[in-house]
Amino acid sequence: MRFTKDHEWVALDGDIATVGITAYAAExxxxxxxxxxxxxxKTLKQGDDMAVVExxxxxxxxxxxxxxEVVEANAALGxxxxxxxxxxxxxxxxxxxxxxxxxxxxxxxxRAAYETFxxxx
Amino acid sequence: xxxNTVGRPxxxxxxxxxxxxxxxxGRGLLQDEALIFELNAWAKTGVDIPDADxxxxxxxxxxxxxxxxxxxxSEPEAVRHYVRLSQKNHAIDLALYPLGSCTMxxxxxxxxxxxRLAGFADIHPLQPVSTVQGALELIDRLAHWLKTLxxxxxxxxxxxxxxxxxxxGLLAIRxxxxxxxxxxxKTVLCPTSAHGTNPATAAFVGYSVVEIAQxxxxxxxxxxxxxxxxxxxxxxxxxxxxxxxxxERDIIEIARLTHDAGAYFYCDGANFNAIVGxxxxxxxxxxxxxxxxxxxxxxxxxxxxxxxxxxxxxxALAPFAPAPWxxxxxxxxxxxEEAADEAAHAFGRMSAFHGQMGMFVRAYAYMRSHGADxxxxxxxxxxxNANYIKARLSDVMSPAFPDGPCMHEALFDDxxxxxxxxxxxxxxxAMIDEGFHPMTMYFPLVVHGAMLIEPxxxxxxxxxxxFIHALRLLAGAAKAGEVDRFKGAPFHAPLxxxxxxLAARKPRLRWRPETIPPLAAE
Numbered sequence: 001m002r003f004t005k006d007h008e009w010v011a012l013d014g015d016i017a018t019v020g021i022t023a024y025a026a027e028x029x030x031x032x033x034x035x036x037x038x039x040x041x042k043t044l045k046q047g048d049d050m051a052v053v054e055x056x057x058x059x060x061x062x063x064x065x066x067x068x069e070v071v072e073a074n075a076a077l078g079x080x081x082x083x084x085x086x087x088x089x090x091x092x093x094x095x096x097x098x099x100x101x102x103x104x105x106x107x108x109x110x111r112a113a114y115e116t117f118x119x120x121x
Numbered sequence: 122x123x124x125n126t127v128g129r130p131x132x133x134x135x136x137x138x139x140x141x142x143x144x145x146x147g148r149g150l151l152q153d154e155a156l157i158f159e160l161n162a163w164a165k166t167g168v169d170i171p172d173a174d175x176x177x178x179x180x181x182x183x184x185x186x187x188x189x190x191x192x193x194x195s196e197p198e199a200v201r202h203y204v205r206l207s208q209k210n211h212a213i214d215l216a217l218y219p220l221g222s223c224t225m226x227x228x229x230x231x232x233x234x235x236x237r238l239a240g241f242a243d244i245h246p247l248q249p250v251s252t253v254q255g256a257l258e259l260i261d262r263l264a265h266w267l268k269t270l271x272x273x274x275x276x277x278x279x280x281x282x283x284x285x286x287x288x289x290g291l292l293a294i295r296x297x298x299x300x301x302x303x304x305x306x307k308t309v310l311c312p313t314s315a316h317g318t319n320p321a322t323a324a325f326v327g328y329s330v331v332e333i334a335q336x337x338x339x340x341x342x343x344x345x346x347x348x349x350x351x352x353x354x355x356x357x358x359x360x361x362x363x364x365x366x367x368x369e370r371d372i373i374e375i376a377r378l379t380h381d382a383g384a385y386f387y388c389d390g391a392n393f394n395a396i397v398g399x400x401x402x403x404x405x406x407x408x409x410x411x412x413x414x415x416x417x418x419x420x421x422x423x424x425x426x427x428x429x430x431x432x433x434x435x436x437a438l439a440p441f442a443p444a445p446w447x448x449x450x451x452x453x454x455x456x457x458e459e460a461a462d463e464a465a466h467a468f469g470r471m472s473a474f475h476g477q478m479g480m481f482v483r484a485y486a487y488m489r490s491h492g493a494d495x496x497x498x499x500x501x502x503x504x505x506n507a508n509y510i511k512a513r514l515s516d517v518m519s520p521a522f523p524d525g526p527c528m529h530e531a532l533f534d535d536x537x538x539x540x541x542x543x544x545x546x547x548x549x550x551a552m553i554d555e556g557f558h559p560m561t562m563y564f565p566l567v568v569h570g571a572m573l574i575e576p577x578x579x580x581x582x583x584x585x586x587x588f589i590h591a592l593r594l595l596a597g598a599a600k601a602g603e604v605d606r607f608k609g610a611p612f613h614a615p616l617x618x619x620x621x622x623l624a625a626r627k628p629r630l631r632w633r634p635e636t637i638p639p640l641a642a643e
Contacts, residue, residue: 031622031625033622033625033626034625034626054625056621056622056625057563058563058566081626
């Protein structure tokens with residue numbers, strides 16, 4: 001699993017990247033009340049707005065951590081947005097992206113680097 | 122002597138300290154109140170309408186047979202229902218209402234008296250203009266005051282609220298860019314501390330929004346602004362004073378950089394009450410700014426009446442102002458309505474008619490009763506009151522920007538609550554128990570656990586001292602570890618703490634009957 005400075009995570013399996021927001025992000029957001037996942041088939045560039053997550057605190061954009069095409073979206077979050085709080089780095093995934101450039105994933109932080117990054121915030 | 126041995130006891134009897142929940146849901150003399158649809162008033166009616174002197178069924182089979190579904194309360198029932206609901210609400214007529222960024226100030230009763238004059242209150246937008254000359258003159262005079270106070274050459278009077286004014290301003294900017302062959306500009310810059318309406322308005326107009334970073338002292342980061350201004354930028358939207366309650370001291374430079382990049386400067390005028398009479402936005406290089414009449418000029422908020430958000434415009438944007446507007450000719454006042462010569466470049470209109478007449482009357486009454494010197498004092502007293510609060514609370518709470526004075530609102534963060542286990546939300550709820558409406562919390566988003574206090578100029582020192590005293594006591598209790606006082610609060614309000622998460626996840630936006638009620642008896 002790899003991480004961005006904007007608190008998204010990526011897990012690559014072949015050329016399919018599962019993406020979501022980190023446990024740290026979910027905790028900072030507080031109770032998530034609404035999630036808008038991307039449309040299947042949408043082409044994203046790294047850093048594009050990918051999804052919207054809304055908590056009792058604020059509405060936030062979630063950025064695409066990698067470029068590619070959305071091949072699956074976690075529609076279950078529509079009915080159960082609290083999954084993002086309960087299992088942010090597992091069942092609370094947002095989308096699966098067929099990546100166009102796997103090297104983008106390699107360039108992201110590993111967990112140790114992300115943990116170190118969190119210490120600086 | 123005569124001795125009454127059966128009446129009320131004359132000696133005090135010991136009272137119990139035991140506090141128990143009430144049996145009915147009432148509190149003190151406040152009764153629990155259901156929704157009006159839940160008052161079991163389906164089968165009756167509060168009015169006695171005489172039988173019509175025509176055939177009962179004149180509708181050729183169209184007579185409604187299904188229930189209308191309206192409760193038939195009598196007048197005293199209806200009055201009590203709404204008065205009881207109002208008792209659960211907080212109002213500026215009850216006490217200080219220190220919501221930062223909202224400017225909840227007293228609504229002078231003189232405004233109300235003027236707004237009820239028949240010549241203003243009982244007219245219709247479609248009356249011949251010859252019969253509403255006085256009303257048009259008032260709009261014209263109010264427009265003159267707004268232009269004079271802001272140092273701007275034009276004003277669009279028709280927008281119906283602050284955010285509607287933002288929309289008007291950006292539509293004028295878009296029209297100006299299109300007219301100047303700059304229609305390709307698709308980006309609007311907003312600071313991270315912006316009111317949420319700013320990026321929302323830009324997105325609604327079709328622009329994409331890019332954030333401008335903030336400096337450590339709570340102002341626009343000039344270097345970041347300069348880096349992001351480019352040939353794609355249509356406008357910047359900056360609030361001044363900003364939502365941290367701070368004056369953007371580089372405002373002239375912000376305007377210069379913006380204009381040099383070919384963009385327009387939209388100023389969110391929500392906080393104009395802090396500078397009215399002291400600073401003219403036109404002198405700062407502003408191209409468009411809305412003025413919330415319900416903030417700076419004391420017209421009522423929300424349930425007190427509709428909003429009004431006139432937009433002042435620079436010479437560059439003035440030709441694109443929306444119709445209609447009032448003009449004065451030798452034969453009197455008239456409204457420019459059509460896209461003829463006078464309104465050839467108007468981008469369209471923001472509302473069907475001339476704007477919120479009732480609010481115009483109130484705002485104008487406020488201006489005339491204060492005078493130019495009084496309006497200047499409005500700004501000065503608003504700033505003085507906020508700084509008094511900041512100074513009196515800074516030793517027990519942590520000001521977000523401790524250096525230098527604030528403008529009309531005092532902003533604290535939650536650093537002073539570190540280690541207490543108490544959050545900004547808990548603290549705000551405990552304020553309710555002490556009889557004070559909380560300040561704005563968790564806004565602006567750039568400050569951790571923000572508490573934004575705007576006392577306004579209409580509060581006396583005595584009232585400010587009572588508020589400060591309550592906050593100091595609560596701060597002391599928080600630091601003394603009285604966590605229970607905060608975690609369960611409010612204990613004394615008509616309702617205890619509500620489940621905001623559930624309300625957001627599963628909102629019930631409409632009341633629905635469990636069964637179709639029977640048709641009210643005739």
